[in-house]
Amino acid sequence: MTTKPMLFKRLSEYFQQLESTSLRLKITEILAEMFKDAEKEEIGKLCYLLQGRVTPLYDSTEFGVADKMMIRAVAQGLDIETDQVLKEFKKMGDLGSATEKLKIKTPDAGPDLKDPQGLTLNDLKLIDVYEILYQVATSSGEGSQEVKVNLLSNLIKQIDPLSARYIVRLTLDKLRLGFSDMTVLDSLSWMIKGSKELRPEIERAYNLRPDLGYISQRIKDKGIKGIKHVQPVIGTPILMAKADRLKNSKEILEKIGRCAVEFKYDGLRLQVHYKKSNNFVKLFSRNLEDLTPCFPDISESVKKSVAADEAIFEGEIVAYNPQTGVNVAFQQTMQRRRKYDIEKKAAEIPVKLYVFELLYQSGKNLIGLPYRKRKGLLKKMIKEDAVLKYANETIVEKEEEIEQLFDDSVVEGYEGIIAKRLDGVYQAGMRGFSWIKFKRAMSKKLMDTFDVLVMGYTFGEGKRTIFGVGEFLTGVYDESQDKFVSITKIGTGLTDEQFREFKKRIAKLEIKEKPQRYLVDKLLEADVWLRPALVVEISADELTRSQVHTAGRILGLSKSGKAEKVTAPGYSLRFPRLERFRDDKKPEGVTTVLEIMSMFKSQGERE
Ligand code: ATP
Numbered sequence: 001m002t003t004k005p006m007l008f009k010r011l012s013e014y015f016q017q018l019e020s021t022s023l024r025l026k027i028t029e030i031l032a033e034m035f036k037d038a039e040k041e042e043i044g045k046l047c048y049l050l051q052g053r054v055t056p057l058y059d060s061t062e063f064g065v066a067d068k069m070m071i072r073a074v075a076q077g078l079d080i081e082t083d084q085v086l087k088e089f090k091k092m093g094d095l096g097s098a099t100e101k102l103k104i105k106t107p108d109a110g111p112d113l114k115d116p117q118g119l120t121l122n123d124l125k126l127i128d129v130y131e132i133l134y135q136v137a138t139s140s141g142e143g144s145q146e147v148k149v150n151l152l153s154n155l156i157k158q159i160d161p162l163s164a165r166y167i168v169r170l171t172l173d174k175l176r177l178g179f180s181d182m183t184v185l186d187s188l189s190w191m192i193k194g195s196k197e198l199r200p201e202i203e204r205a206y207n208l209r210p211d212l213g214y215i216s217q218r219i220k221d222k223g224i225k226g227i228k229h230v231q232p233v234i235g236t237p238i239l240m241a242k243a244d245r246l247k248n249s250k251e252i253l254e255k256i257g258r259c260a261v262e263f264k265y266d267g268l269r270l271q272v273h274y275k276k277s278n279n280f281v282k283l284f285s286r287n288l289e290d291l292t293p294c295f296p297d298i299s300e301s302v303k304k305s306v307a308a309d310e311a312i313f314e315g316e317i318v319a320y321n322p323q324t325g326v327n328v329a330f331q332q333t334m335q336r337r338r339k340y341d342i343e344k345k346a347a348e349i350p351v352k353l354y355v356f357e358l359l360y361q362s363g364k365n366l367i368g369l370p371y372r373k374r375k376g377l378l379k380k381m382i383k384e385d386a387v388l389k390y391a392n393e394t395i396v397e398k399e400e401e402i403e404q405l406f407d408d409s410v411v412e413g414y415e416g417i418i419a420k421r422l423d424g425v426y427q428a429g430m431r432g433f434s435w436i437k438f439k440r441a442m443s444k445k446l447m448d449t450f451d452v453l454v455m456g457y458t459f460g461e462g463k464r465t466i467f468g469v470g471e472f473l474t475g476v477y478d479e480s481q482d483k484f485v486s487i488t489k490i491g492t493g494l495t496d497e498q499f500r501e502f503k504k505r506i507a508k509l510e511i512k513e514k515p516q517r518y519l520v521d522k523l524l525e526a527d528v529w530l531r532p533a534l535v536v537e538i539s540a541d542e543l544t545r546s547q548v549h550t551a552g553r554i555l556g557l558s559k560s561g562k563a564e565k566v567t568a569p570g571y572s573l574r575f576p577r578l579e580r581f582r583d584d585k586k587p588e589g590v591t592t593v594l595e596i597m598s599m600f601k602s603q604g605e606r607e
Pocket of ligand 1: 243264268
């Protein structure tokens with residue numbers, strides 16, 4: 001059976017439909033329709049393009065194209081002056097729409113644009129455009145700028161105006177469709193089942209292999225059977241397990257009984273992939289960023305001190321002072337997450353990796369084994385050296401034992417402890433009670449800090465006008481809607497230094513309009529919106545209910561059925577304080593509404 005290839009133009013029409021709605025169900029349906037439309041050779045590539053990429057998220061390939069370069073490409077492609085492009089760009093505020101408009105105004109370029117299959121000049125296939133974009137992303141080194149400009153200008157010259165809009169946005173990392181991978185997983189279920197019913201099964205496979213290209217292709221090819229036996233592979237990160245929280249040692253023992261307690265090291269989570277035969281080491285952060293170039297010292301140590309042909313294991317990177325040997329603060333460790341001066345920084349800020357998990361070893365997927373077995377294998381596999389340290393565990397069954405270990409951890413300068421269920425499996429990508437964190441109390445009522453997304457800011461008054469920022473509006477993640485909802489504003493408690501740091505970090509995040517994924521009450525509208533990128537950790541005195549914040553808020557219709565009214569108030573934080581910037585987290589990794597609700601409940605029990 002010969003099938004009709006999907007045209008890029010068709011994809012652009014889907015993009016346009018997706019842009020016109022913020023309703024999750026509608027988005028799911030549009031995506032499912034598009035997936036049905038695609039062939040098995042196309043769907044994987046399509047999924048990468050949806051993410052604004054040509055490779056999976058964990059691959060470090062980026063387009064490396066900035067506005068200036070794109071303006072040149074557009075001008076060259078349309079055979080007009082760069083000034084003209086710049087003028088339109090300034091007018092419209094978006095280079096994609098500007099290109100589309102200019103393209104409509106510009107007479108079609110030449111007759112040499114028929115492809116060998118006789119398709120007209122606008123009929124570029126999705127696969128062909130993908131290939132060109134792949135070349136743009138992977139050309140590097142001397143002369144690569146010219147190569148990129150030429151590839152893009154030719155593409156812009158050939159393609160229809162709407163597609164030009166999206167190609168420009170996609171390459172500039174400004175596609176900004178209003179959904180995350182989770183909605184894509186829903187849509188894959190929708191494609192084969194007409195409902196979200198298969199999402200849990202698809203998500204399990206995705207947690208082991210977070211590559212939408214691979215997952216979608218398997219499903220398209222073999223249906224749900226295609227992902228039943230997905231296994232981890234060296235080089236593809238496994239989504240990391242997360243810890244839940246409980247109030248005290250009594251609750252911990254009630255929940256998981258006799259258990260193992262480890263220190264909660266305060267650093268940067270790392271997943272190591274190692275293959276001895278080709279000396280392969282890859283290091284991933286918790287948001288799947290490839291950190292291999294940043295930590296040559298860890299890679300060297302892994303090659304020397306890991307006794308296995310292949311392994312995937314995890315630990316926490318903690319920097320220490322080379323003079324005193326004492327572990328240093330999280331911010332210092334984060335300084336090693338850099339692209340330049342790596343050797344110099346490695347000498348200035350040496351690190352240790354406290355290894356605490358083994359997920360895969362020499363062809364065997366271990367995540368379904370009980371903790372005790374995994375830890376036993378890990379202990380045998382790691383030969384400790386200056387960098388690699390085995391995270392010791394103590395088996396406990398009494399409250400006093402947990403409390404003693406907790407006190408020890410504080411004395412040693414750690415964050416607290418993590419209690420681990422002895423028969424617990426590794427819950428990839430999930431927050432569960434196999435691991436329970438118990439941290440130094442941040443306030444009398446709250447047992448943990450909050451990771452929040454910085455959504456926008458209001459202009460300052462008085463002293464703060466020098467910063468141009470009054471307060472930052474922050475939010476948490478509502479998984480059920482795949483949206484960000486507001487929870488608090490921070491501003492008053494910030495020091496001048498913190499304001500300056502904020503200003504620096506938001507410089508490139510400002511956008512013209514509120515993203516579709518932000519649900520914010522009219523009363524809290526920001527003066528300037530920021531695209532979802534910056535995550536900060538804040539502490540607070542307590543969680544309160546709020547009429548205006550949208551975290552957990554439920555709206556219903558008033559009696560007359562005309563106006564919307566609050567049927568259940570949302571949640572907010574009292575006296576929020578900035579603890580630190582969390583560059584190791586991505587927006588969807590912030591605290592969720594469900595976690596807020598559970599913390600609110602346990603706060604009530606503390607009172
Ligand atoms: P927090 O902000 O409290 O670190 P989090 O949301 O960043 O929490 P959680 O998943 O809730 O992360 O807590 C587990 C984190 O604690 C892990 O991601 C890891 O980075 C860190 N950690 C430190 N020591 C250990 C340990 N012994 N075992 C597991 N995780 C540990």
